[in-house]
Amino acid sequence: MLAGERALVAHAGKNSSIVELTSGSGLVGLQLLNLEPGARLFGVDVDCDAESIARANAELLGYGGRARFACASLWDGGMESMLHAENTDMLVCNPPYIPEPPGAALPVEAGAGADGSAHLRRVVALAKATQPETLVLSWCSLCDPEGIVGDAEEAGYHLDELFVVVIADGEYSGSVHDYLVTLPTAFLNSSHETIAAVASDGAARFAYLLMSGSFTRDGMPSHAGQKTMRALCTDFADRGIRALETFQGATESRIWLLDRWDEIALRAILHGPMDARLHALSP
Numbered sequence: 001m002l003a004g005e006r007a008l009v010a011h012a013g014k015n016s017s018i019v020e021l022t023s024g025s026g027l028v029g030l031q032l033l034n035l036e037p038g039a040r041l042f043g044v045d046v047d048c049d050a051e052s053i054a055r056a057n058a059e060l061l062g063y064g065g066r067a068r069f070a071c072a073s074l075w076d077g078g079m080e081s082m083l084h085a086e087n088t089d090m091l092v093c094n095p096p097y098i099p100e101p102p103g104a105a106l107p108v109e110a111g112a113g114a115d116g117s118a119h120l121r122r123v124v125a126l127a128k129a130t131q132p133e134t135l136v137l138s139w140c141s142l143c144d145p146e147g148i149v150g151d152a153e154e155a156g157y158h159l160d161e162l163f164v165v166v167i168a169d170g171e172y173s174g175s176v177h178d179y180l181v182t183l184p185t186a187f188l189n190s191s192h193e194t195i196a197a198v199a200s201d202g203a204a205r206f207a208y209l210l211m212s213g214s215f216t217r218d219g220m221p222s223h224a225g226q227k228t229m230r231a232l233c234t235d236f237a238d239r240g241i242r243a244l245e246t247f248q249g250a251t252e253s254r255i256w257l258l259d260r261w262d263e264i265a266l267r268a269i270l271h272g273p274m275d276a277r278l279h280a281l282s283p
C-alpha cells in the first residue's frame, strides 16, 4: 500500500489505468482508487472466491464503476495482451513469495516455487514486455531479493523508494524454516536480540524482512536497487536488527519493526467486529 501510494505521485490527475495482479480481496488497488479519484482498476487473482470478495468490496466502497476483477492465473497466455488492452500505466503486485521445499506445496496465497520468486519473476517479465510507467512490487528477504530487484532493473525500472518491515516468522515461513536455511538466496536472522525485538514472548524461530518498492520506467537501468538489497539483506542476516539502526543504502529507504503485538492488533482491526477487536486488544 505504501509503495503504491508512493508510485501514485507520478499519476496524480492523469486518470491512470492500474492493473493489480494477484489482487486478493482488492485492498491495495481499492485504496489506490480511494486516493486517486480519476484512476481505474483491473484486478486479477487465480482464486475465484477472492475475485468475488474484491468485487463486493469495490461495491461496498462505492468504486464499482471504476474497478473490475477477473479470475485468472498470472501464467495464462492472454496476460500480456490483457496488460496492453488495459493501457496499463501502473502495475501492482503483492504476490505469494514463500519458498516451497521440493514436493511440499504451500497454500496458493503463500507458496511461490523453489526459491519463492516464481510469481515475482513472472510479473517482472510481464512488465518488461508491456512497459507500464510504474511498477509496485512486494517481496521479502526469503525469496532472492537481490535477484528480483536486479531483474526489475534489467527490465528498465529504477527503484525510487524502498519500504521495509522486520517481522517474526509466520505460519507459512515458519513451516519451511529447515528448508530456508539451506537456500543461499534466503536471508533471515535468529539472534536472541532480534527474536526478542519481534516476539517479546520468545514465540518465534527467526525474523525476516518484508519489503515493497515503487519503481519507475527509466530507460537507463542502474543497479542501485540490487546493491541496496545485497547490503541490507546480508547485513541483516549477520547482525539482525542492529544492521537496520544505521542502514544507509543507495536507495531511499524506510524501515519499521512490526512485533507480535502489532500483528495481533492488525488482525483484530482487519478481521473482527468492534467488540472482538476490543477483546483481542485487552488479553
Ligand SMILES: C[S@@+](CC[C@H](N)C(=O)[O-])C[C@H]1O[C@@H](n2cnc3c(N)ncnc32)[C@H](O)[C@@H]1O
Binding pocket: 021, 022, 023, 024, 025, 026, 027, 028, 044, 045, 046, 047, 050, 072, 073, 074, 075, 093, 094, 095, 096, 108, 109, 110
Ligand atoms: C499474499 S496474497 C496477497 C493478496 C493481495 N494482493 C493483498 O495484498 O492483500 C497472494 C494472492 O496471490 C494469489 N495467487 C496465487 N497464485 C496466483 C496466480 N498464479 N495467478 C494469480 N493470482 C495468484 C492468491 O490467490 C492470493 O490472493
